[in-house]
Amino acid sequence: MKAIRILMLAGAVAFAACGAQAQTLRIAMTTSDVPTTGGIPDNGSEGGRFAGYPIYDALVNWDFTRTDAPADLTPGLATEWSVDPADPKRWIFTLRAGVRFHDGSLLTADDIIWNFDRHLNKDAAHYDKASASYATYTSQVAAYEKLGDDRIVLTTKVPYSMLPYLISRVFIVSPRQYEAVGSDWLAFQARPSGTGPFKVVSVTRQTSIELERNADYWDTTRIPKVEKLVLMPIPDANTRVAALRSGQVDWIEFPMPDSIPSLQAAGFQIVTKPYLHVWSWRFNLVEDGPLKDVRVRQALNYAIDREGMVGLLNGTAVPAVGIYAKENKFFGEPANAYTYDPEKAKALLAEAGYGPDKPFDVSILLPTAGSGNMVPLPMAEFIQQSLAEFGVNVQYEVADWGTVLQGMRTAPGTAGVPHRDAINHGQPFGDPTNFYSNVTSMGGTSNWGQYRNVEVDRLMAEAFSTFDSEKQDALIAKAHAIVVDEAPRLFIVHDLNPRAMAPNVKGFVQAQSWYQDFTQVTVE
Structure with a gap:
């Protein structure tokens, strides 16, 4: 019934948009609700993809112009940035002149400071408690100040060469619009104002976000070609496919894998491309249990038929x-190569005191859908059946994506929180800060399982304190090799970012990135 209700909602939005059909692009997201639109989007990284970059800019943006390599950074609201030669913790950003918010007001250096106060200054009247969910991105900022009308300074806690990657997710919003809606962040979500290529027209919870072209966007090469962009949450993959087939949407994120051949036969476009993303289990390494033993973790990694999982996904993923x-370049040279090796898996489990004659249970938190999670229920069943052969009894706690996100931000062993041996979900690793925050003791709440290794910490701290890119790469690769061998995760697949589109959707060139550029797309 829920799937039918969602499909009816999608149809209602499609009907409402039909007046400008040729100029409207309608996308079905995998989320169960629309992401928040106030500049701190929820729903994980999919929130950033749809309710972040289309509406807002950061000081530093992502470059989608080159699609034959992983996307990297490009100037956004800052035209350039540099580290003070006298102080490697002091970053100077030169601001772009003449940028206007959607409300018509000009961007100033004071506005940038105001936005950092929103995230970091708990004494500021406009401090936003929701900023806790984006704390990773401001975690290295110790101080910030205006340095004239066209420059600001960010000072880091320690020398941190990857700062531009972090702040690429600090979206800049209009202080004037915040005041105009009564200085209330909830009200701002309904009538937000950023500087991005699309403006928000309306937000209807559980139904849609309607955006329109920002014809005055500062980057004239990225003024959207469509007049409207309508974003709809449809968490069920089969329902997304039905909406595409019926013409209620033009584009869907992650089609049901077994629907791909028939979609292609019917003339729909299937677009895939490798990017930095992994679908894995994140092990709880805090609380006692079999997974505290590295031999058990390695055994589980040898017990998974990843090629079989790729077959289940109809080739929309590759083994991880x-x-x-x-x-x-960051893979390194680990000692363990996790092929499907049942005998090695059994031997490692037996060495640790486990096996079919001495089984053990694991409890896994699993999302029903959502940001980068592919088709989690059939994938999880595949893992469950595979591990049962080795005496590992997998019990799933199935929850919506918002609940899983909250679980990832709550440390294992926290009072009142159910015991979970792992959290199973998809996660982008589009830049080295993702890896840093997930595998080091300096990672804060991002390192849910609280994996700790002194050498990994040392290597990553050194990599992030140097400004020599070749040295950075070598140090991160050494750290990654250790992580592979210590197996703080069950590595399963890297997805290929599949999406399906109607034949009349033109101009989209998929970037090797979690984020994508919707400004060049047309609907004929």
């Missing part, structure tokens, strides 16, 4: 044997 793929 680490957080990064083998061909990535």
Whole structure:
């Protein structure tokens, strides 16, 4: 019944948009609700993809112009940035002149400071408690100040060469619009104002976000080609496919894998591309249990038929044997190569005191859908059946994506929180700060399972304190090799970011990134 209700909602939005059909792009997201639109989007990284970058800019943006390599950074509201030669913790950003918010007001250096106060200054009248969910992105900022009308300074806690990657997710909103809606962040979500290529027209919870072209966008090469962009939450993959087939949407995120051949036969476009993303279990390494033993964790990694999982997904993923793929410069040279090796898995389990004659239970938190989670229920069943052969009894706690996100932000062993041996979900690793925050003791709440390794900490601290890119790469690769061997995760697959589109959707070139550029798309 829920799937039918969602489909009817999608149809209602499609009907409302039909007046400008040729100029409207309608996208079905995998989320169960629309992401929040006030500049701190929820719903994980999918929130950033749809309710972040289309509406807002950061000081530093992502470059989608090159699609034959992983996306990297490009100037956003800052035209350039540099580290003070006298102080490696002091970053100077030169601001872009003449940028206007959607409310018509000009961007100033004071506005940037106001936005950092929103995130970091608990004494500020406009401090936003929701900023806790984005704390990773401001975690290295110790101080910030205006340095004239066209420059601001960010000072880091320690020398931190990857700061531009972090602050690429600090979206800049209009202080004037915040005041105009009564200085209330909830009211701001309904009538937000950023500087991005799309403006928010309306937000209807559980139904849609309607955006329109910002014809005055400062980057004239990225003024949207469509007049409207309508974003709809449809968490069920089969319902998304039905909405695409019926013409109620033009584009869907992650189609049901077994629907792909028939979609292609009917003339729909299927677009895939590798990018830095992994679907894995994140192990709880705090509370006692079999997973505290590295031999058990390695055994589970040898027990998974990843090629079989790729077959289940109809080729929309590739096997994962680490957080990064083998061909990535950060992969390194681990001792363990996690092929499907049942005998090795059984031997490692037996060495640790486990096996079919001495089984053990694991409890896993699993999302029903959501940001980068592919088709989690059939995938989880595949893992459950696979591990049962080795005496590992997998019990799933199935929850909506918002609940899983909250679970990831709550440390294992916290009073009142159910015991979970792992959390199973998809996660982007589009820049080195993602890896840093997830595998070091300096990672804060991002390191849910609280994996700790002194050498990994040392390597990553050194990598992030140097400004030599070749040295950074070598140090991160060494750290990743240790992570692979210590297996704080069950590495399963890297997805290929599949999406399906109607034949009349033109101009989209998929970037090797979690984030994508919707400004060049047309609907004929």
